[in-house]
Amino acid sequence: MIKITRFTASWCQPCKILAPIFGELQNEVSGVSFETVDVDYNKDKASEYSVSSVPTIIIEKDGQIVNRFSGVKPKMAIISLINQYK
Numbered sequence: 001m002i003k004i005t006r007f008t009a010s011w012c013q014p015c016k017i018l019a020p021i022f023g024e025l026q027n028e029v030s031g032v033s034f035e036t037v038d039v040d041y042n043k044d045k046a047s048e049y050s051v052s053s054v055p056t057i058i059i060e061k062d063g064q065i066v067n068r069f070s071g072v073k074p075k076m077a078i079i080s081l082i083n084q085y086k
Contacts, residue, residue: 002085003033007049007056009040014072015055021075029082061085 006022008015026034039046039054049058049065059067059081066085073081 001033001062002031002082003035003060004082005035005037005049005058005060007037007039007046007051007054007058009038009054011040012054018055018057018072021072021078024075025078025082029079031086032082059085 004025006018008019022034022036025032037045039051049056051058053070055072056068056070057073057078058065067081069081
């Protein structure tokens with residue numbers, strides 16, 4: 001199982017750019033679980049994943065982190081990353 005977690009914050013401008021891209025991915029990519037975590041409301045989870053900047057995307061496969069990046073990437077670049085682990 002592949003899980004994509006997006007760490008975000010309401011005050012973060014790049015997060016606002018990534019939000020609609022993430023929404024499109026949720027609608028277009030099947031067989032993947034998507035989660036959004038607001039770091040201001042879930043500091044424990046952000047700490048657990050060592051998130052120090054937002055937006056951060058973490059890709060897990062079978063419970064193991066296989067990729068992570070911070071910042072905004074184009075939708076097709078994210079899809080390519082996801083497909084590497086399907």
